[in-house]
Amino acid sequence: MISLLMNILWVVLFGFTGALAWFLAAILMVISIVGIPWARAAFNMGLFVLWPFGQVAVDRRLLTGQEDMGTSPLGFLGNVLWFLFAGWWLALYHLVAGLLWCVTIIGIPFGFQHFKFAGLALAPIGKAIVPVESLGMPRY
Template identity: 40%
Template sequence: MNFIGNIIWLLFGGIIAAIAWFLAGLILCVTIIGIPFGIQCFKISTFVLWPFGKEIEIGDFGVGGLIFNIIWLIVFGWEFAIAHLITGVVFCITIVGIPFGIQHFKFAKLGIIPFGAKMH
């Protein structure tokens, strides 16, 4: 079932979302300061490409991860989180779109706290 969900996900916007995260990573990597944030965007991009059957575990990020998460949240993380929350709500309006809305809610968590998050 996860395979079918991922194929439908790719056809109806998953590729676009993954490309958007990847492009955000490229833009962040242009500056030296943005490289750690860009790397997180690349990780999230691969997760967004094939999300069904995977879970996010917000875990140990230490002091450095805490500082990076705070910077991430203040500078651009809240935009990613809000975008995924709104998209998730729109998908959840229909019964057919609920599984896709749930995936966007997972991405909203990553939009808030990407450092230290593990994707299984």
């Protein structure tokens, strides 16, 4: 119930516009054709930014127990290219937004979400977004 309330507040205060930014990045990547391999990661991050409470990003290799293209050395190379062209400025944006949210006590949970997204913005390829219950973690 708390995560539902937090997600509703998140969508109203930031989530909708933040998700639109990630979706726009995914669309631009598809249009460029060269960025198609990164578009899926950007779209998944957009969905995560839209509804973050009660979900967590985990390495797909740890989740499935097997390696795929996103968790292989090609995925590492993809994350390096992502970092150079998109990741660092998205991470900086989420870091600044997180610091601004943490200025007020009521905004601290939202600031922590931004810090989580800042880390994910650096290397989103090879990650899966799953509900926290599926990992045996308590929902917050």
